[in-house]
Amino acid sequence: MKAVVVCALSTDLSGVTLADVDLPARQPGQVLVRVRATSLNFPDLLMTRGEYQMKPDLPFIAGLELAGEVIEADADAPFKPGDRVFGGQKTGAFAEFAAVDAAVLRLIPGNMDFATAAALGAAYGTAWTALVELGGLKAGQWVLVHGASGGVGLAACDLAKALGARVIATTGSPGKVDALKAACNPDAVIVASGRFREDVAAITDGALCDLVYDPVGGDAFDESTRCVAFGGKLLVVGFAGGRIADISTNIPLIKGFSIVGVRAGEYARRFPERGKAIRDAMLALAAEGKLHPHIDRVLPLSRWKDAYEAMARRAVIGKIVLEPEA
Ligand SMILES: NC(=O)c1ccc[n+]([C@@H]2O[C@H](COP(=O)([O-])OP(=O)(O)OC[C@H]3O[C@@H](n4cnc5c(N)ncnc54)[C@H](OP(=O)(O)O)[C@@H]3O)[C@@H](O)[C@H]2O)c1
Structure with missing residues:
Protein backbone atom coordinates (compact mmCIF):
# COMPACT_ATOMS: atom_id res chain seq x y z
CA MET A 1 0.00 0.00 0.00
CA LYS A 2 1.01 3.66 -0.39
CA ALA A 3 2.00 5.49 2.80
CA VAL A 4 3.74 8.70 3.83
CA VAL A 5 6.83 7.43 5.64
CA VAL A 6 9.17 9.47 7.84
CA CYS A 7 12.52 7.74 7.20
CA ALA A 8 14.79 10.38 8.76
CA LEU A 9 14.28 13.55 10.75
CA SER A 10 14.63 16.74 8.70
CA THR A 11 13.57 20.38 8.84
CA ASP A 12 12.71 20.51 5.13
CA LEU A 13 10.71 17.27 4.68
CA SER A 14 13.68 15.66 2.88
CA GLY A 15 13.40 12.70 5.25
CA VAL A 16 9.76 12.05 4.30
CA THR A 17 8.61 10.08 1.26
CA LEU A 18 5.55 8.42 -0.27
CA ALA A 19 6.50 4.75 -0.32
CA ASP A 20 5.07 1.32 -1.07
CA VAL A 21 4.95 -0.56 2.23
CA ASP A 22 3.39 -3.76 3.56
CA LEU A 23 -0.15 -3.71 4.85
CA PRO A 24 -0.06 -3.09 8.63
CA ALA A 25 -0.31 -6.22 10.75
CA ARG A 26 -3.49 -6.04 12.85
CA GLN A 27 -2.92 -6.88 16.53
CA PRO A 28 -5.64 -8.27 18.83
CA GLY A 29 -7.88 -5.37 19.87
CA GLN A 30 -7.18 -3.52 16.64
CA VAL A 31 -9.30 -3.13 13.54
CA LEU A 32 -7.98 -2.79 10.01
CA VAL A 33 -9.35 0.35 8.40
CA ARG A 34 -9.35 1.33 4.74
CA VAL A 35 -8.48 5.01 5.06
CA ARG A 36 -10.82 7.25 3.09
CA ALA A 37 -9.71 10.61 4.52
CA THR A 38 -7.12 11.89 6.95
CA SER A 39 -6.17 15.38 8.11
CA LEU A 40 -2.95 17.15 8.94
CA ASN A 41 -2.23 18.41 12.45
CA PHE A 42 0.69 20.56 13.63
CA PRO A 43 2.22 17.62 15.55
CA ASP A 44 2.56 15.81 12.18
CA LEU A 45 4.89 18.58 11.03
CA LEU A 46 6.79 18.63 14.33
CA MET A 47 7.25 14.84 14.20
CA THR A 48 9.05 15.06 10.84
CA ARG A 49 11.59 17.28 12.62
CA GLY A 50 11.84 15.37 15.89
CA GLU A 51 10.40 18.43 17.66
CA TYR A 52 7.26 16.85 19.10
CA GLN A 53 7.09 15.47 22.64
CA MET A 54 6.51 12.00 21.20
CA LYS A 55 9.37 10.72 19.05
CA PRO A 56 8.41 7.47 17.28
CA ASP A 57 11.16 5.08 16.22
CA LEU A 58 12.21 5.58 12.59
CA PRO A 59 10.92 4.77 10.08
CA PHE A 60 7.27 5.43 10.88
CA ILE A 61 4.11 6.11 8.90
CA ALA A 62 2.96 9.68 9.57
CA GLY A 63 -0.53 10.84 10.43
CA LEU A 64 -2.52 10.87 13.62
CA GLU A 65 -6.17 10.92 12.60
CA LEU A 66 -8.27 9.26 9.95
CA ALA A 67 -11.73 8.32 8.80
CA GLY A 68 -12.52 5.18 6.85
CA GLU A 69 -14.22 1.81 6.60
CA VAL A 70 -13.54 -1.19 8.79
CA ILE A 71 -12.12 -4.04 6.68
CA GLU A 72 -11.29 -6.57 9.38
CA ALA A 73 -11.99 -6.82 13.13
CA ASP A 74 -11.97 -9.33 16.00
CA ALA A 75 -15.21 -11.28 16.33
CA ASP A 76 -15.94 -9.53 19.64
CA ALA A 77 -14.85 -6.08 18.47
CA PRO A 78 -17.24 -3.14 18.81
CA PHE A 79 -17.04 -2.69 15.02
CA LYS A 80 -17.73 -4.95 12.07
CA PRO A 81 -16.51 -4.84 8.48
CA GLY A 82 -18.22 -2.05 6.59
CA ASP A 83 -18.65 0.25 9.58
CA ARG A 84 -17.67 3.88 8.97
CA VAL A 85 -15.30 4.98 11.73
CA PHE A 86 -13.01 7.86 12.67
CA GLY A 87 -10.34 8.53 15.26
CA GLY A 88 -6.69 7.76 15.46
CA GLN A 89 -3.45 7.33 17.26
CA LYS A 90 -0.09 9.10 17.04
CA THR A 91 1.13 7.51 13.78
CA GLY A 92 -0.05 5.44 10.82
CA ALA A 93 -2.93 7.48 9.38
CA PHE A 94 -1.31 8.79 6.16
CA ALA A 95 -1.71 5.47 4.37
CA GLU A 96 -4.23 3.48 2.38
CA PHE A 97 -4.83 1.15 5.33
CA ALA A 98 -4.22 1.48 9.06
CA ALA A 99 -4.39 -0.92 12.00
CA VAL A 100 -6.01 1.09 14.79
CA ASP A 101 -6.93 0.26 18.38
CA ALA A 102 -10.70 -0.23 18.43
CA ALA A 103 -10.81 1.77 21.67
CA VAL A 104 -9.81 5.02 19.93
CA LEU A 105 -12.33 4.74 17.10
CA ARG A 106 -15.93 5.97 16.95
CA LEU A 107 -18.69 5.43 14.43
CA ILE A 108 -19.07 8.39 12.08
CA PRO A 109 -22.42 9.95 12.97
CA GLY A 110 -25.30 9.96 10.49
CA ASN A 111 -24.42 10.98 6.99
CA MET A 112 -21.27 12.95 7.90
CA ASP A 113 -18.75 12.47 5.10
CA PHE A 114 -15.27 11.01 5.61
CA ALA A 115 -13.46 14.31 5.05
CA THR A 116 -15.52 16.12 7.70
CA ALA A 117 -15.04 13.28 10.18
CA ALA A 118 -11.27 13.34 9.58
CA ALA A 119 -11.21 17.09 10.20
CA LEU A 120 -13.39 16.99 13.32
CA GLY A 121 -11.81 14.68 15.86
CA ALA A 122 -8.47 16.07 17.04
CA GLU A 266 -3.59 12.20 27.17
CA TYR A 267 -6.57 13.48 29.19
CA ALA A 268 -8.84 11.04 27.36
CA ARG A 269 -6.37 8.17 27.85
CA ARG A 270 -5.98 8.82 31.59
CA PHE A 271 -9.67 9.47 32.18
CA PRO A 272 -11.40 7.25 29.59
CA GLU A 273 -14.88 7.89 31.00
CA ARG A 274 -14.37 11.64 30.66
CA GLY A 275 -12.84 11.09 27.21
CA LYS A 276 -15.96 9.19 26.16
CA ALA A 277 -18.24 11.84 27.63
CA ILE A 278 -16.37 14.56 25.72
CA ARG A 279 -16.64 12.64 22.42
CA ASP A 280 -20.34 11.88 23.01
CA ALA A 281 -21.16 15.51 23.77
CA MET A 282 -19.13 16.73 20.80
CA LEU A 283 -20.79 14.30 18.41
CA ALA A 284 -24.25 15.19 19.74
CA LEU A 285 -23.56 18.85 18.96
CA ALA A 286 -22.20 17.91 15.53
CA ALA A 287 -25.30 15.80 14.85
CA GLU A 288 -27.45 18.88 15.61
CA GLY A 289 -25.53 20.68 12.87
CA LYS A 290 -23.99 23.13 15.34
CA LEU A 291 -20.34 22.37 14.58
CA HIS A 292 -18.79 23.32 11.26
CA PRO A 293 -15.32 21.81 10.70
CA HIS A 294 -13.67 24.08 8.16
CA ILE A 295 -11.80 22.29 5.40
CA ASP A 296 -9.39 24.58 3.58
CA ARG A 297 -8.72 22.06 0.83
CA VAL A 298 -8.82 18.35 0.05
CA LEU A 299 -5.71 16.91 -1.60
CA PRO A 300 -4.85 13.39 -2.75
CA LEU A 301 -2.45 11.62 -0.39
CA SER A 302 0.21 11.80 -3.11
CA ARG A 303 0.30 15.59 -2.54
CA TRP A 304 1.23 15.16 1.12
CA LYS A 305 4.21 17.50 0.67
CA ASP A 306 2.03 20.40 -0.51
CA ALA A 307 -0.06 19.93 2.62
CA TYR A 308 2.89 19.96 4.99
CA GLU A 309 4.44 22.95 3.24
CA ALA A 310 1.18 24.91 3.38
CA MET A 311 0.95 24.28 7.12
CA ALA A 312 4.58 25.31 7.62
CA ARG A 313 3.88 28.55 5.68
CA ARG A 314 0.77 29.28 7.79
CA ALA A 315 -1.19 29.19 4.53
CA VAL A 316 -4.17 27.17 5.80
CA ILE A 317 -7.55 28.22 7.22
CA GLY A 318 -8.78 25.33 9.36
CA LYS A 319 -7.79 21.88 8.12
CA ILE A 320 -6.18 20.23 5.12
CA VAL A 321 -7.64 16.81 4.33
CA LEU A 322 -5.64 14.16 2.48
CA GLU A 323 -7.43 11.35 0.66
CA PRO A 324 -5.80 8.14 -0.55
CA GLU A 325 -6.56 7.59 -4.23
CA ALA A 326 -9.32 5.00 -4.67
N1 LIG B 1 -2.75 20.49 23.78
C1 LIG B 1 -3.28 19.64 22.92
O1 LIG B 1 -3.94 18.66 23.29
C2 LIG B 1 -3.08 19.89 21.45
C3 LIG B 1 -3.79 19.16 20.49
C4 LIG B 1 -3.58 19.47 19.12
C5 LIG B 1 -2.67 20.46 18.78
N2 LIG B 1 -1.97 21.11 19.77
C6 LIG B 1 -1.00 22.17 19.44
O2 LIG B 1 -1.70 23.32 19.02
C7 LIG B 1 -0.88 24.08 18.14
C8 LIG B 1 -1.66 24.38 16.85
O3 LIG B 1 -1.94 23.15 16.18
P1 LIG B 1 -2.81 23.15 14.84
O4 LIG B 1 -2.92 21.74 14.39
O5 LIG B 1 -4.03 23.96 15.03
O6 LIG B 1 -1.80 23.94 13.85
P2 LIG B 1 -2.16 24.90 12.62
O7 LIG B 1 -3.41 24.43 11.98
O8 LIG B 1 -0.93 25.02 11.82
O9 LIG B 1 -2.49 26.29 13.32
C9 LIG B 1 -1.52 27.02 14.02
C10 LIG B 1 -1.85 28.48 13.91
O10 LIG B 1 -0.96 29.20 14.77
C11 LIG B 1 -0.67 30.45 14.21
N3 LIG B 1 0.76 30.73 14.32
C12 LIG B 1 1.31 31.76 14.99
N4 LIG B 1 2.63 31.73 14.91
C13 LIG B 1 2.96 30.68 14.14
C14 LIG B 1 4.19 30.17 13.66
N5 LIG B 1 5.37 30.75 13.97
N6 LIG B 1 4.15 29.07 12.88
C15 LIG B 1 2.99 28.48 12.57
N7 LIG B 1 1.77 28.93 13.00
C16 LIG B 1 1.77 30.03 13.78
C17 LIG B 1 -1.10 30.42 12.74
O11 LIG B 1 -2.18 31.32 12.59
P3 LIG B 1 -1.96 32.82 12.06
O12 LIG B 1 -1.14 32.74 10.80
O13 LIG B 1 -3.35 33.26 11.83
O14 LIG B 1 -1.29 33.55 13.15
C18 LIG B 1 -1.61 29.02 12.50
O15 LIG B 1 -2.82 29.02 11.77
C19 LIG B 1 0.39 23.26 17.92
O16 LIG B 1 1.40 23.72 18.79
C20 LIG B 1 -0.03 21.85 18.32
O17 LIG B 1 1.05 21.05 18.74
C21 LIG B 1 -2.17 20.85 21.07
Whole structure:
Protein backbone atom coordinates (compact mmCIF):
# COMPACT_ATOMS: atom_id res chain seq x y z
CA MET A 1 0.00 0.00 0.00
CA LYS A 2 1.01 3.66 -0.39
CA ALA A 3 2.00 5.49 2.80
CA VAL A 4 3.74 8.70 3.83
CA VAL A 5 6.83 7.43 5.64
CA VAL A 6 9.17 9.47 7.84
CA CYS A 7 12.52 7.74 7.20
CA ALA A 8 14.79 10.38 8.76
CA LEU A 9 14.28 13.55 10.75
CA SER A 10 14.63 16.74 8.70
CA THR A 11 13.57 20.38 8.84
CA ASP A 12 12.71 20.51 5.13
CA LEU A 13 10.71 17.27 4.68
CA SER A 14 13.68 15.66 2.88
CA GLY A 15 13.40 12.70 5.25
CA VAL A 16 9.76 12.05 4.30
CA THR A 17 8.61 10.08 1.26
CA LEU A 18 5.55 8.42 -0.27
CA ALA A 19 6.50 4.75 -0.32
CA ASP A 20 5.07 1.32 -1.07
CA VAL A 21 4.95 -0.56 2.23
CA ASP A 22 3.39 -3.76 3.56
CA LEU A 23 -0.15 -3.71 4.85
CA PRO A 24 -0.06 -3.09 8.63
CA ALA A 25 -0.31 -6.22 10.75
CA ARG A 26 -3.49 -6.04 12.85
CA GLN A 27 -2.92 -6.88 16.53
CA PRO A 28 -5.64 -8.27 18.83
CA GLY A 29 -7.88 -5.37 19.87
CA GLN A 30 -7.18 -3.52 16.64
CA VAL A 31 -9.30 -3.13 13.54
CA LEU A 32 -7.98 -2.79 10.01
CA VAL A 33 -9.35 0.35 8.40
CA ARG A 34 -9.35 1.33 4.74
CA VAL A 35 -8.48 5.01 5.06
CA ARG A 36 -10.82 7.25 3.09
CA ALA A 37 -9.71 10.61 4.52
CA THR A 38 -7.12 11.89 6.95
CA SER A 39 -6.17 15.38 8.11
CA LEU A 40 -2.95 17.15 8.94
CA ASN A 41 -2.23 18.41 12.45
CA PHE A 42 0.69 20.56 13.63
CA PRO A 43 2.22 17.62 15.55
CA ASP A 44 2.56 15.81 12.18
CA LEU A 45 4.89 18.58 11.03
CA LEU A 46 6.79 18.63 14.33
CA MET A 47 7.25 14.84 14.20
CA THR A 48 9.05 15.06 10.84
CA ARG A 49 11.59 17.28 12.62
CA GLY A 50 11.84 15.37 15.89
CA GLU A 51 10.40 18.43 17.66
CA TYR A 52 7.26 16.85 19.10
CA GLN A 53 7.09 15.47 22.64
CA MET A 54 6.51 12.00 21.20
CA LYS A 55 9.37 10.72 19.05
CA PRO A 56 8.41 7.47 17.28
CA ASP A 57 11.16 5.08 16.22
CA LEU A 58 12.21 5.58 12.59
CA PRO A 59 10.92 4.77 10.08
CA PHE A 60 7.27 5.43 10.88
CA ILE A 61 4.11 6.11 8.90
CA ALA A 62 2.96 9.68 9.57
CA GLY A 63 -0.53 10.84 10.43
CA LEU A 64 -2.52 10.87 13.62
CA GLU A 65 -6.17 10.92 12.60
CA LEU A 66 -8.27 9.26 9.95
CA ALA A 67 -11.73 8.32 8.80
CA GLY A 68 -12.52 5.18 6.85
CA GLU A 69 -14.22 1.81 6.60
CA VAL A 70 -13.54 -1.19 8.79
CA ILE A 71 -12.12 -4.04 6.68
CA GLU A 72 -11.29 -6.57 9.38
CA ALA A 73 -11.99 -6.82 13.13
CA ASP A 74 -11.97 -9.33 16.00
CA ALA A 75 -15.21 -11.28 16.33
CA ASP A 76 -15.94 -9.53 19.64
CA ALA A 77 -14.85 -6.08 18.47
CA PRO A 78 -17.24 -3.14 18.81
CA PHE A 79 -17.04 -2.69 15.02
CA LYS A 80 -17.73 -4.95 12.07
CA PRO A 81 -16.51 -4.84 8.48
CA GLY A 82 -18.22 -2.05 6.59
CA ASP A 83 -18.65 0.25 9.58
CA ARG A 84 -17.67 3.88 8.97
CA VAL A 85 -15.30 4.98 11.73
CA PHE A 86 -13.01 7.86 12.67
CA GLY A 87 -10.34 8.53 15.26
CA GLY A 88 -6.69 7.76 15.46
CA GLN A 89 -3.45 7.33 17.26
CA LYS A 90 -0.09 9.10 17.04
CA THR A 91 1.13 7.51 13.78
CA GLY A 92 -0.05 5.44 10.82
CA ALA A 93 -2.93 7.48 9.38
CA PHE A 94 -1.31 8.79 6.16
CA ALA A 95 -1.71 5.47 4.37
CA GLU A 96 -4.23 3.48 2.38
CA PHE A 97 -4.83 1.15 5.33
CA ALA A 98 -4.22 1.48 9.06
CA ALA A 99 -4.39 -0.92 12.00
CA VAL A 100 -6.01 1.09 14.79
CA ASP A 101 -6.93 0.26 18.38
CA ALA A 102 -10.70 -0.23 18.43
CA ALA A 103 -10.81 1.77 21.67
CA VAL A 104 -9.81 5.02 19.93
CA LEU A 105 -12.33 4.74 17.10
CA ARG A 106 -15.93 5.97 16.95
CA LEU A 107 -18.69 5.43 14.43
CA ILE A 108 -19.07 8.39 12.08
CA PRO A 109 -22.42 9.95 12.97
CA GLY A 110 -25.30 9.96 10.49
CA ASN A 111 -24.42 10.98 6.99
CA MET A 112 -21.27 12.95 7.90
CA ASP A 113 -18.75 12.47 5.10
CA PHE A 114 -15.27 11.01 5.61
CA ALA A 115 -13.46 14.31 5.05
CA THR A 116 -15.52 16.12 7.70
CA ALA A 117 -15.04 13.28 10.18
CA ALA A 118 -11.27 13.34 9.58
CA ALA A 119 -11.21 17.09 10.20
CA LEU A 120 -13.39 16.99 13.32
CA GLY A 121 -11.81 14.68 15.86
CA ALA A 122 -8.47 16.07 17.04
CA ALA A 123 -9.32 19.74 16.53
CA TYR A 124 -12.73 19.74 18.23
CA GLY A 125 -11.62 17.19 20.84
CA THR A 126 -8.83 19.59 21.83
CA ALA A 127 -11.16 22.58 21.82
CA TRP A 128 -13.79 20.78 23.90
CA THR A 129 -11.28 19.44 26.42
CA ALA A 130 -9.77 22.90 26.86
CA LEU A 131 -12.80 25.17 26.80
CA VAL A 132 -15.55 23.02 28.27
CA GLU A 133 -13.94 20.25 30.31
CA LEU A 134 -11.03 22.20 31.82
CA GLY A 135 -12.20 25.77 31.21
CA GLY A 136 -15.81 25.36 32.36
CA LEU A 137 -17.05 27.57 29.50
CA LYS A 138 -20.45 29.19 30.01
CA ALA A 139 -22.73 31.00 27.58
CA GLY A 140 -22.08 34.74 27.53
CA GLN A 141 -18.46 34.50 28.60
CA TRP A 142 -15.68 36.20 26.63
CA VAL A 143 -13.14 33.86 25.07
CA LEU A 144 -9.89 34.99 23.46
CA VAL A 145 -8.69 32.43 20.88
CA HIS A 146 -5.16 32.66 19.49
CA GLY A 147 -4.05 30.97 16.28
CA ALA A 148 -7.73 31.19 15.36
CA SER A 149 -7.19 30.43 11.68
CA GLY A 150 -5.48 27.11 12.48
CA GLY A 151 -6.95 23.67 13.08
CA VAL A 152 -7.44 23.73 16.85
CA GLY A 153 -7.97 27.51 16.91
CA LEU A 154 -10.81 27.60 14.39
CA ALA A 155 -12.45 24.63 16.10
CA ALA A 156 -12.31 26.55 19.40
CA CYS A 157 -13.93 29.62 17.84
CA ASP A 158 -16.68 27.51 16.26
CA LEU A 159 -17.33 25.52 19.45
CA ALA A 160 -17.35 28.58 21.70
CA LYS A 161 -19.86 30.31 19.42
CA ALA A 162 -22.01 27.17 19.29
CA LEU A 163 -22.12 27.18 23.10
CA GLY A 164 -23.17 30.83 23.29
CA ALA A 165 -19.85 32.41 24.24
CA ARG A 166 -18.47 35.64 22.79
CA VAL A 167 -15.31 35.15 20.81
CA ILE A 168 -12.34 37.38 20.09
CA ALA A 169 -10.26 35.59 17.45
CA THR A 170 -6.63 36.53 16.89
CA THR A 171 -4.37 36.00 13.93
CA GLY A 172 -0.75 36.89 13.37
CA SER A 173 -1.42 37.11 9.62
CA PRO A 174 -3.31 40.31 8.61
CA GLY A 175 -4.22 38.75 5.26
CA LYS A 176 -6.34 36.10 6.99
CA VAL A 177 -8.78 38.47 8.74
CA ASP A 178 -11.58 38.27 6.16
CA ALA A 179 -11.26 34.49 5.78
CA LEU A 180 -11.34 34.12 9.56
CA LYS A 181 -14.51 36.23 9.84
CA ALA A 182 -16.15 34.15 7.12
CA ALA A 183 -15.07 30.85 8.63
CA CYS A 184 -16.34 31.26 12.20
CA ASN A 185 -18.20 34.56 12.60
CA PRO A 186 -16.31 35.72 15.70
CA ASP A 187 -17.49 38.77 17.64
CA ALA A 188 -14.16 40.45 16.91
CA VAL A 189 -10.85 39.76 15.19
CA ILE A 190 -7.54 41.16 16.39
CA VAL A 191 -4.28 41.08 14.47
CA ALA A 192 -2.15 40.06 17.40
CA SER A 193 1.24 41.55 16.88
CA GLY A 194 2.77 43.32 19.86
CA ARG A 195 0.37 44.68 22.44
CA PHE A 196 -3.36 43.90 22.12
CA ARG A 197 -4.62 44.19 25.71
CA GLU A 198 -6.20 47.61 25.04
CA ASP A 199 -8.10 46.15 22.06
CA VAL A 200 -9.41 43.33 24.24
CA ALA A 201 -10.38 45.79 26.99
CA ALA A 202 -12.25 47.98 24.49
CA ILE A 203 -14.10 45.05 22.89
CA THR A 204 -15.16 43.62 26.27
CA ASP A 205 -16.04 47.00 27.88
CA GLY A 206 -13.18 46.50 30.30
CA ALA A 207 -14.30 43.06 31.46
CA LEU A 208 -11.38 41.24 29.76
CA CYS A 209 -11.65 37.53 28.95
CA ASP A 210 -12.91 34.67 31.09
CA LEU A 211 -10.90 32.20 29.04
CA VAL A 212 -7.84 32.53 26.86
CA TYR A 213 -7.19 29.59 24.53
CA ASP A 214 -3.57 29.63 23.45
CA PRO A 215 -2.12 27.23 20.86
CA VAL A 216 0.56 29.81 19.88
CA GLY A 217 2.54 30.62 23.05
CA GLY A 218 5.46 33.07 23.18
CA ASP A 219 4.41 36.71 22.79
CA ALA A 220 0.72 35.73 22.53
CA PHE A 221 0.93 34.04 25.93
CA ASP A 222 2.82 36.96 27.49
CA GLU A 223 0.27 39.53 26.38
CA SER A 224 -2.59 37.20 27.30
CA THR A 225 -1.61 37.45 30.96
CA ARG A 226 -2.86 41.07 30.63
CA CYS A 227 -6.09 40.05 28.87
CA VAL A 228 -7.48 37.43 31.24
CA ALA A 229 -10.08 38.51 33.80
CA PHE A 230 -9.75 38.00 37.56
CA GLY A 231 -10.94 34.44 38.19
CA GLY A 232 -10.31 33.53 34.56
CA LYS A 233 -8.25 30.77 32.99
CA LEU A 234 -5.36 30.86 30.55
CA LEU A 235 -5.47 27.54 28.69
CA VAL A 236 -2.05 26.44 27.42
CA VAL A 237 -2.75 24.43 24.26
CA GLY A 238 0.45 24.64 22.22
CA PHE A 239 3.47 26.54 20.97
CA ALA A 240 2.93 27.00 17.22
CA GLY A 241 4.80 30.31 17.49
CA GLY A 242 7.91 28.38 18.47
CA ARG A 243 8.70 30.00 21.84
CA ILE A 244 7.60 28.57 25.17
CA ALA A 245 6.88 31.48 27.49
CA ASP A 246 8.23 31.94 31.00
CA ILE A 247 6.07 33.49 33.65
CA SER A 248 6.71 34.77 37.16
CA THR A 249 4.26 33.09 39.50
CA ASN A 250 3.36 36.37 41.19
CA ILE A 251 1.47 37.38 38.02
CA PRO A 252 -1.32 34.76 38.21
CA LEU A 253 -1.44 35.30 41.98
CA ILE A 254 -1.88 39.08 41.82
CA LYS A 255 -4.22 38.95 38.84
CA GLY A 256 -6.15 36.01 40.25
CA PHE A 257 -6.16 33.78 37.18
CA SER A 258 -5.25 30.13 36.61
CA ILE A 259 -2.89 28.66 34.04
CA VAL A 260 -4.23 25.32 32.85
CA GLY A 261 -2.21 22.83 30.80
CA VAL A 262 -4.25 21.07 28.12
CA ARG A 263 -3.30 17.65 26.72
CA ALA A 264 -6.49 16.51 25.10
CA GLY A 265 -5.35 13.06 23.94
CA GLU A 266 -3.59 12.20 27.17
CA TYR A 267 -6.57 13.48 29.19
CA ALA A 268 -8.84 11.04 27.36
CA ARG A 269 -6.37 8.17 27.85
CA ARG A 270 -5.98 8.82 31.59
CA PHE A 271 -9.67 9.47 32.18
CA PRO A 272 -11.40 7.25 29.59
CA GLU A 273 -14.88 7.89 31.00
CA ARG A 274 -14.37 11.64 30.66
CA GLY A 275 -12.84 11.09 27.21
CA LYS A 276 -15.96 9.19 26.16
CA ALA A 277 -18.24 11.84 27.63
CA ILE A 278 -16.37 14.56 25.72
CA ARG A 279 -16.64 12.64 22.42
CA ASP A 280 -20.34 11.88 23.01
CA ALA A 281 -21.16 15.51 23.77
CA MET A 282 -19.13 16.73 20.80
CA LEU A 283 -20.79 14.30 18.41
CA ALA A 284 -24.25 15.19 19.74
CA LEU A 285 -23.56 18.85 18.96
CA ALA A 286 -22.20 17.91 15.53
CA ALA A 287 -25.30 15.80 14.85
CA GLU A 288 -27.45 18.88 15.61
CA GLY A 289 -25.53 20.68 12.87
CA LYS A 290 -23.99 23.13 15.34
CA LEU A 291 -20.34 22.37 14.58
CA HIS A 292 -18.79 23.32 11.26
CA PRO A 293 -15.32 21.81 10.70
CA HIS A 294 -13.67 24.08 8.16
CA ILE A 295 -11.80 22.29 5.40
CA ASP A 296 -9.39 24.58 3.58
CA ARG A 297 -8.72 22.06 0.83
CA VAL A 298 -8.82 18.35 0.05
CA LEU A 299 -5.71 16.91 -1.60
CA PRO A 300 -4.85 13.39 -2.75
CA LEU A 301 -2.45 11.62 -0.39
CA SER A 302 0.21 11.80 -3.11
CA ARG A 303 0.30 15.59 -2.54
CA TRP A 304 1.23 15.16 1.12
CA LYS A 305 4.21 17.50 0.67
CA ASP A 306 2.03 20.40 -0.51
CA ALA A 307 -0.06 19.93 2.62
CA TYR A 308 2.89 19.96 4.99
CA GLU A 309 4.44 22.95 3.24
CA ALA A 310 1.18 24.91 3.38
CA MET A 311 0.95 24.28 7.12
CA ALA A 312 4.58 25.31 7.62
CA ARG A 313 3.88 28.55 5.68
CA ARG A 314 0.77 29.28 7.79
CA ALA A 315 -1.19 29.19 4.53
CA VAL A 316 -4.17 27.17 5.80
CA ILE A 317 -7.55 28.22 7.22
CA GLY A 318 -8.78 25.33 9.36
CA LYS A 319 -7.79 21.88 8.12
CA ILE A 320 -6.18 20.23 5.12
CA VAL A 321 -7.64 16.81 4.33
CA LEU A 322 -5.64 14.16 2.48
CA GLU A 323 -7.43 11.35 0.66
CA PRO A 324 -5.80 8.14 -0.55
CA GLU A 325 -6.56 7.59 -4.23
CA ALA A 326 -9.32 5.00 -4.67
N1 LIG B 1 -2.75 20.49 23.78
C1 LIG B 1 -3.28 19.64 22.92
O1 LIG B 1 -3.94 18.66 23.29
C2 LIG B 1 -3.08 19.89 21.45
C3 LIG B 1 -3.79 19.16 20.49
C4 LIG B 1 -3.58 19.47 19.12
C5 LIG B 1 -2.67 20.46 18.78
N2 LIG B 1 -1.97 21.11 19.77
C6 LIG B 1 -1.00 22.17 19.44
O2 LIG B 1 -1.70 23.32 19.02
C7 LIG B 1 -0.88 24.08 18.14
C8 LIG B 1 -1.66 24.38 16.85
O3 LIG B 1 -1.94 23.15 16.18
P1 LIG B 1 -2.81 23.15 14.84
O4 LIG B 1 -2.92 21.74 14.39
O5 LIG B 1 -4.03 23.96 15.03
O6 LIG B 1 -1.80 23.94 13.85
P2 LIG B 1 -2.16 24.90 12.62
O7 LIG B 1 -3.41 24.43 11.98
O8 LIG B 1 -0.93 25.02 11.82
O9 LIG B 1 -2.49 26.29 13.32
C9 LIG B 1 -1.52 27.02 14.02
C10 LIG B 1 -1.85 28.48 13.91
O10 LIG B 1 -0.96 29.20 14.77
C11 LIG B 1 -0.67 30.45 14.21
N3 LIG B 1 0.76 30.73 14.32
C12 LIG B 1 1.31 31.76 14.99
N4 LIG B 1 2.63 31.73 14.91
C13 LIG B 1 2.96 30.68 14.14
C14 LIG B 1 4.19 30.17 13.66
N5 LIG B 1 5.37 30.75 13.97
N6 LIG B 1 4.15 29.07 12.88
C15 LIG B 1 2.99 28.48 12.57
N7 LIG B 1 1.77 28.93 13.00
C16 LIG B 1 1.77 30.03 13.78
C17 LIG B 1 -1.10 30.42 12.74
O11 LIG B 1 -2.18 31.32 12.59
P3 LIG B 1 -1.96 32.82 12.06
O12 LIG B 1 -1.14 32.74 10.80
O13 LIG B 1 -3.35 33.26 11.83
O14 LIG B 1 -1.29 33.55 13.15
C18 LIG B 1 -1.61 29.02 12.50
O15 LIG B 1 -2.82 29.02 11.77
C19 LIG B 1 0.39 23.26 17.92
O16 LIG B 1 1.40 23.72 18.79
C20 LIG B 1 -0.03 21.85 18.32
O17 LIG B 1 1.05 21.05 18.74
C21 LIG B 1 -2.17 20.85 21.07
